[in-house]
Amino acid sequence: MQDKIIQKARELLSGGDVKVVIGYGRGTGDRVHAVFVQKPEDAGALVMDARCLQNLAVYLPKQEVKALGKPAIVARPPVMRAIRQLMYEEQFREGDIVVIGVSDDGQVLDFPDLKSMIEYIDKLPLTLSPEEAAAVAKLDAMTREERWKFWMEETSACIKCYACRASCPMCYCPRCTVECNQPQWISVPAHEMGNLEWHIMRAMHLAGRCVNCGDCYRNCPLKIPLNLLTQRIIADIGDNFGQESEYVLAAFKPEDKEDFIR
Amino acid sequence: MAEFEPKIIAFVCNWCTYTGADLTGTSRIKYAANVRIIRLPCTGRIDFMLLMKAFAKGADGIIVSGCHPNDCHYTSGNFHARRRWMVFRSLLNFMGIDVRRIIFSWVSAAEGAKWAEVVNTAVKEIRALGPYDEYKNLSPIRASWRSEHAG
Numbered sequence: 001m002q003d004k005i006i007q008k009a010r011e012l013l014s015g016g017d018v019k020v021v022i023g024y025g026r027g028t029g030d031r032v033h034a035v036f037v038q039k040p041e042d043a044g045a046l047v048m049d050a051r052c053l054q055n056l057a058v059y060l061p062k063q064e065v066k067a068l069g070k071p072a073i074v075a076r077p078p079v080m081r082a083i084r085q086l087m088y089e090e091q092f093r094e095g096d097i098v099v100i101g102v103s104d105d106g107q108v109l110d111f112p113d114l115k116s117m118i119e120y121i122d123k124l125p126l127t128l129s130p131e132e133a134a135a136v137a138k139l140d141a142m143t144r145e146e147r148w149k150f151w152m153e154e155t156s157a158c159i160k161c162y163a164c165r166a167s168c169p170m171c172y173c174p175r176c177t178v179e180c181n182q183p184q185w186i187s188v189p190a191h192e193m194g195n196l197e198w199h200i201m202r203a204m205h206l207a208g209r210c211v212n213c214g215d216c217y218r219n220c221p222l223k224i225p226l227n228l229l230t231q232r233i234i235a236d237i238g239d240n241f242g243q244e245s246e247y248v249l250a251a252f253k254p255e256d257k258e259d260f261i262r
Numbered sequence: 263m264a265e266f267e268p269k270i271i272a273f274v275c276n277w278c279t280y281t282g283a284d285l286t287g288t289s290r291i292k293y294a295a296n297v298r299i300i301r302l303p304c305t306g307r308i309d310f311m312l313l314m315k316a317f318a319k320g321a322d323g324i325i326v327s328g329c330h331p332n333d334c335h336y337t338s339g340n341f342h343a344r345r346r347w348m349v350f351r352s353l354l355n356f357m358g359i360d361v362r363r364i365i366f367s368w369v370s371a372a373e374g375a376k377w378a379e380v381v382n383t384a385v386k387e388i389r390a391l392g393p394y395d396e397y398k399n400l401s402p403i404r405a406s407w408r409s410e411h412a413g
Contacts, residue, residue, distance in 0.1 A: 147356065147357065148357070148359070150358065151357045177311070187318070192401050197314055199357075203353055204310050204353065207350075207353075208349075229356065233353060236348070236353075237349065241345070252338060252344070253341075256341070258347070258348050261344070261347075261366040
């Protein structure tokens with residue numbers, strides 16, 4: 001699998017159309033990190049194994065990466081979902097990116113264009129794994145007071161480093177709501193109120209967009225299980241609106257059913 | 263000791279519920295004075311952050327109201343809002359926020375009597391729930407809330 005990716009990257013870079021291949025490379029210790037390969041002879045640095053979990057789509061909208069020229073990206077299904085969503089949000093058009101797909105069973109996929117990637121990923125609906133669904137159900141089973149206490153304890157650790165935001169491919173706004181102070185939407189300090197508001201806002205702004213890659217949780221230095229929030233929303237969207245490939249909160253059906261509006 | 267009077271913020275749309283509330287007044291229907299109405303162009307404009315702000319500023323309850331489905335002045339604002347509320351309400355509940363304190367309703371411009379009923383019911387329910395101390399005791403509200411309500 002790794003050799004195939006290296007070979008593909010070499011071909012793309014030699015072809016001249018693709019200027020940079022975004023993939024995984026050896027990091028310090030036993031870790032892998034993102035690498036930006038710009039020369040065909042450097043393609044050997046690319047790595048692909050079980051440690052390569054980071055959602056590399058986070059780099060695609062960045063000015064620094066765009067300045068390098070047309071990218072090719074090593075993409076597992078969550079990355080493909082992120083690219084599909086970014087395309088839906090008009091961040092990219094057909095032909096802007098080349099995708100070196102890696103399926104869940106380790107096959108290297110060849111996508112001639114982004115349309116074929118979207119067709120592939122549309123066939124894999126976004127659902128929670130049994131473990132994730134169980135974790136969400138465990139919280140659902142608590143009383144409201146217990147849930148409040150749980151989240152107060154979990155979010156009290158938050159230092160508002162915004163690593164969750166920095167690692168998220170969907171958090172690409174040049175100016176985030178937390179940076180707006182006219183009006184000041186979110187309390188700035190990392191106190192109870194500020195943390196609660198931040199985590200609610202983050203989850204809501206990702207509603208219908210989150211691809212559940214888990215990078216927010218993996219990158220949280222305090223291991224706050226904040227992906228539970230977006231997982232709850234993914235479950236809700238699946239239950240209420242069905243599987244849709246586009247941004248579900250930008251769409252509606254007149255027959256949407258709810259039971260709380262008087 | 264005087265009965266607890268809840269503070270309720272109502273976010274309403276300009277075209278239906280605000281006009282409906284106007285009708286309540288011109289029809290001389292009396293209703294609880296606990297509600298502070300904030301008029302917005304459309305329910306689609308009611309950002310969830312406005313609701314968070316209301317709680318952060320010490321509201322005990324919130325009413326969100328707009329045009330009935332299919333009656334939106336802008337055709338689809340309330341449909342979008344409905345989806346957003348479905349997701350938002352479930353998220354708040356998941357985080358342990360008391361969603362009984364957020365009352366959603368559809369009140370048309372002709373339903374002056376319904377508006378009075380919505381407000382009166384909301385006041386009754388939220389009075390029974392008591393002040394939203396859980397939220398008010400979060401820092402940084404804590405200090406001001408205590409100094410105001412101590413003893």
